[in-house]
Amino acid sequence: MNYGILKNLTRMKTLLTAAALLVCIFTIFAGTGEAKGKIHRLTNVTSDVTEIDGRAALHIEIETNRTGLSYALSQRYRADNRLVIDIEDVEIGKNLPQEIALDGTIAQKLVLAQREDHRAVLRIYTVQSLAHEDAYRLRTVPGDAGGKTKEKLVIDIFADGGKALGTAVRGHTVVLDPGHGGSDSGAVGYSGIREKDVALAVALQTESLLRAAGANVVMTRTRDADVSDTDHSPRGELQARVDVAAGNPRSELFLSIHCNAFTNPDAHGMETYYYPKTDNDERFARLLNEELETAGGLFNRGVKYAKFYVLRHTEIPASLVEMGFLSNPEEEALLGSADYQKKMAEALFRAIVRYFE
Template identity: 45%
Template sequence: MIKFKKKYLVFLICFLWVLIGGKNNVLAVNLDRIGGQNRYDTAVKISQQYWGNSDYAVIASGCDYPDALCAAPLAKKYNAPILLTEGDRITTVTLNELKRLNVKKIFIIGGTGSISKKAEYELEKLADTCTRIGGQTRYDTSVEVAKYLGSIDDKVVLVSGENFPDSISIGSIAAYKSMPILLTQKNYLPNSIKDYINGKNINTTYVIGGKGVISDSILSNFNNIKRLSGEDRYSTNIAVIKEFMKELNLNTVYIASGENFPDALSGSAAAAAKTSSIVLVNNSIPKVTKEFVLSIKNSMSCLEILGGTGVIPYITAVNLLKEDTSGTIGNSGKIICIDAGHGGPDSGAVGPTGIMEKDVALAVTLKVGNILKNKGIGVVYTRTNDNAPWSNGTSADLQHRCDVAKGASADYFVSIHCNSAESSYANGTETFSFYSSEKGKKLAKCIQEELVSKLGTYDRGIKTAGFYVLKNTSCPAILTELGFISNPNEEKLLNSDSYQNKCAEAISNGIIKFLKNN
């Protein structure tokens, strides 16, 4: 909605839908980002996405990894999110999230050198019980966490306590399989680990990492060793996932940075709940990682990005999914970024009977995308549903929409809205482009003409404006107002599935007509 008073409020868009087409097919994979301003904020947003409330929460240090490496199985047992905090205090965002969750019991992972007594006192005020699980060393802590898992089955995981990538690779898998994660040194198995496994009927030990990480010399204490490793952390990550692929639900796959631990650690609890795994990436995209993702993309519907754009840029995720041999996305070689106006807590305009602009815009957007996909045109969505960890309504959030288009190398940007006015008699359709965008004006003309012809609405014209998304996209952009949701008659039409189909057909026809001539 663009009101006459020039009010234009949009919240953060976190969903990216990428269509990667070969010569004869188009594949849709939804790219969903859960990321905050920092690691603590990202952990909270993951919690908000997957937990409405929780009696339990796991608190780990966001400053250093050792004590946190074994936390995922504990979180899975108690269906708890993993939240991060600084060592000597509980961050405000974490405190607020614990209150929102209405937790009854908090587990602190690690000794006072990891999370201080002062921080523990803060947590004790929020829950009925606050239990610290820690030992004198990181290795002892892994044993104490394992004890909290109760009686184990016949499998354990052994990872290096000297670095984080291998434990992150196995974390979500160990969690949903209820396998304790034990930490060791390269050439010395700590006594606490020896004591823990002594007398237990462990039939399989998964050793994560090569001999340069965990030497064979310490493995005589275990039975039926199965080493999962590769040339580096990324190939080890893929080796781990492949080992358990038959048990995984690859409908949703998570990606996190392989260069730092916090986002993957927090995400491991969510991935475990989905019986999924975390794929580690970096900006250069390891060959082994890309080959694996491409091999499973037919079974994927969502690639969940953990962390902000500063950690994993959109273009990294897009390139991870893109077939190198194709050369283009879609048969037309063009990518259209379709933006459903508003969303989440931002309803946009609301009609007389309560119909919300954000719902109409999303419904039409998805229909437009489906039509274009069937025509072999590449499509990027700024959102594909209303379930998103929205931010505030600042220009930074509008810029995020523009970043989605830029990250996917979109050729054109189409934003879909419903109009509103103080007068209930205001009616009709209008389409905007930026003042100086000649291609934007041509695209707006094609779409406006098709909408007016198809819908039979009053033609309010093709206009120019300085709206943020028109001005700041890296490609020609238009914004179309389908009708006035404040008008009772048009509200009823806009809420109709058949009318939404007409809107989508008209917008798609306008885009296709424009592409044929440009």
């Protein structure tokens, strides 16, 4: 390195420092100016051990004074017994302690830390690993009507670590059929979300949840392709799916995954279908319906009888789910989002687990 470069570097350093200072000042002003009025305050934290869906759980509620809390779960520490949640545009109420002791059996403590720019980090130190998807639940719920609390961040941590949930499917064989694919897009929403893509995304996530719980999964397709090698007519494609199920003699349950569409964009909601060819078709459709309602919160169009090809021609109990309407712009946005697809997959997984319980 020669002197000239060193001099240039020094000058550059000075310039950079000045620039950084300017950015800093700008950020401070931009921060306080813009952020006013939309800052949430965390006002109270409560926790109790309770039973949720028959499972012992530590239920934590964090109250806020506004609606629309923006938070994100950090995936990094779950295996290390830590749930880390980043919250934006937030201020920790002055009366809240930085550290709150929890029940001691499911989780030890909750730590709140205020960061710059109205960010906060919430850490919960749990007794067991949170690596399993069903070890905890995180969501916001509306506060008490008329009360000061506008919204609550609710965290449920399950004593079983999520491991107990899937055990019923271990060793069972399930056929998952993502509707359409390849030359057949299925329904297409106004903004271009395609049924075949949503169905595949949800099916693949359901598959991994089932495999993680020890189930065998047979997929009619695992990519954007037609299922039949020869006959791409609607009937040929449907028969090919039935053939996949029949070709695996251990198959016990068949689930076809779809999204709905209608000429009127107001049509909305989810529904599940069965054809009563065995004693268990309707039961399976009911479980799917319950779980989809709980997970997605869409209008429930019910459990319906239908003579759909894949329901009638499969020999094993089968159901077809319509997760929502792609022809409805609001539901299209939901169905196209990764977050909602994950919720759908977890709901389908839980229904299958309950089927085998």
